Amino acid sequence: MTAKPRTRTRTRTRTRAPALDRRLLLLLALTCAVAVGNLYFAQALTPLAAAGLGVTPDAAALAVTATQVGYAAGNFLLVPLGDRLPHRRLLATLLGLTGLGLLAAGLAPTLPVLAAASGAAGLTSVAAPVIGPLAAGLVAPDRRxxxxxxxxxxxxxxxxxxxxxxxxxxxxxxxxAPYLVAAVVILFLAWVLTRTLPATPPPTAPAGSYLALLAGTLQLLCTEAELRRSGFYQATVFAGFSAVWTGLALLLTGPAYGLGPSAVGLFALVGAATMVCTPLAGRLTDRHGPDPVNLICLLGTLASAPVLAAGTCGGTVGLVALVLGTLLLDVAMQCGMVANTTRVLGLRDDARSRLTTAYMTCAYLGGSAGSWLGAHAWDVAGWPGVCGLLAVCATAALLRHAAVLTGRRQAAR
Structure with a gap:
């Protein structure tokens, strides 16, 4: 009696796979870009918003903070609903609410209203972690x-x-203007997706209350060893990544280089190369599995530490080292995330959204810890201390990965 439902489930998955064609995949990638961009564009507006609202720049930065806090809350509170509600309806609702929040922010007469609207927009700007499980259910496992x-x-x-x-x-x-334009764009995307996304039934998540659904996210961390492993990899690498970017701002604006804050923003553009590398990492993961890709990315993360450390030389040599080091670190971190995400989404079809929430929570906790540790490493040992912290984080992940691979070889004998 149990074999037949499994056969029907596999058949249904295969017939649903072609629903995600190239055009729809590009549309979903564009939606991810717009949704994630909502979390960051306000960072460039702080001085102008402060002048327009008659407050200090430090006070105006509250809107940016509210957006980030709202997003963190949305990941935990809203993304798990993808295991209970049809994805098309959930995604359209979230995008619609985000658009209304951005519209309210663009029309805000005072800073408290702007901060509240920004927090609400951040709360619902979780389209990307909702789209990941949705897309994974629309393709065959070898395309995830x-x-x-x-x-x-x-x-x-x-x-x-x-x-x-x-x-x-x-x-x-x-x-x-950026708030209002972003609101129009994301409301338009919500309308387009309601007309183009295939209707998919909600996953067969266990019945229970909303609080039980949230508790299920924490339970998955206890029961799924591969989820804990992927979360550990991303937490350690993201911690090193965050530490480097915390220290990099201090290095570039300090006496070694004497550059302005805009130089840090230009360095961030180095990461544009990862837009090309992550699809390649995804195809390699489909072909060889997540573990080899993880190994390459962790080795790349470790290798970036001595390259970045050469930034203490200053001058042209130091700048070249920093560019190459941040490029290697960005590519390794983001491609490793692709491998980890693919592993996590393949664990349980009925819990992809909660698995995503648990994984992203580990990643962001690691990133937050890395920023704090990076600042302290700078205070204690300067830029070499920050690079040493990155090496420690990468080594911890590599040791965990080596232990897994060794255990599998021994079990295979």
Whole structure:
């Protein structure tokens, strides 16, 4: 009696796979770019918003903080609903609410209203982690890496380009313009997706209350060893990544280089190369599995530490080292995320959204810890201390990966 339902489930998965054609995949990647960009474009508007609202720049930065806090809450509170609700309806609702929040932010008469609207928009700007499980259910398992790589490329593009979009538009039309334009774009995408996304039934998540659904996210961390492993890899690498970018701002604006804050933003554009690399990492993951890709990415992360350490030389040599080091680190971190995401999404078809929430929570906790540790490493040992912290993080992940591979070889004998 149990074999027949499994056969029907596999057949249904195969017939549904062609629903995600190239055009729809590009549309979903664009949606990820716009949704992720909503979290970052306001960073370029702080001085203009402060002048427009008659507050200090430090106070105006509250809107940016509210957006980030809202996004963190949305990942935990809203993304798990993807295991209970039809994806098309959930995604359209989230995008619609985000558009309304951005519209309210663009029309905000005071800073408290702007901060509240920004927080609400950040709360619902979780389209990217909702789209990942949706797309994984629309393709065959041997294409999930490719799809994860395309979606990651879109998210990276949105993160990198949104600041330039926000700054350029605000300089010409005022600080409210980026909010209003972003609201129109995301509301239009919500309408397009309601007409193009295939109707998919909600996953067969276990019945229970909403609180039980949230608790299931934590339970998965206890029961799924591969989820814990993927979360550990990403947490350690993201911690090193965050530490480097925390220290890099201090290095570039310090006496060694004496550059302005805009130089840090230009360095961030180095990460644009990852938009090309993540789809390749996805295809390699489909072909060889996540573990070999993880190994290459962890070795790349470790190798970036001595390259970045050469940045203490200053001058042209130091700048070249910093560019090459940040490029290697960005590519390794983002491609490793593709491999980890592919592994996580393949664990349980009925819990992809909760698995995504648990994994992303581990990643962001690691990133937050890395920023704090990076600042302290700078205080204690300067830029070499930050690079040493990156090496420690990468080594910890490599040791865990080596232990897994060794255990598998011994079990195979």
């Amino acid at each position: 890496g490719e799809v994860s790589g395309m979606l990651a490329g879109g998210a990276i593009g949105g993160m990198l380009l949104s600041r330039a979009f926000g700054g350029a538009l605000a300089e010409g039309l005022g600080w409210r």
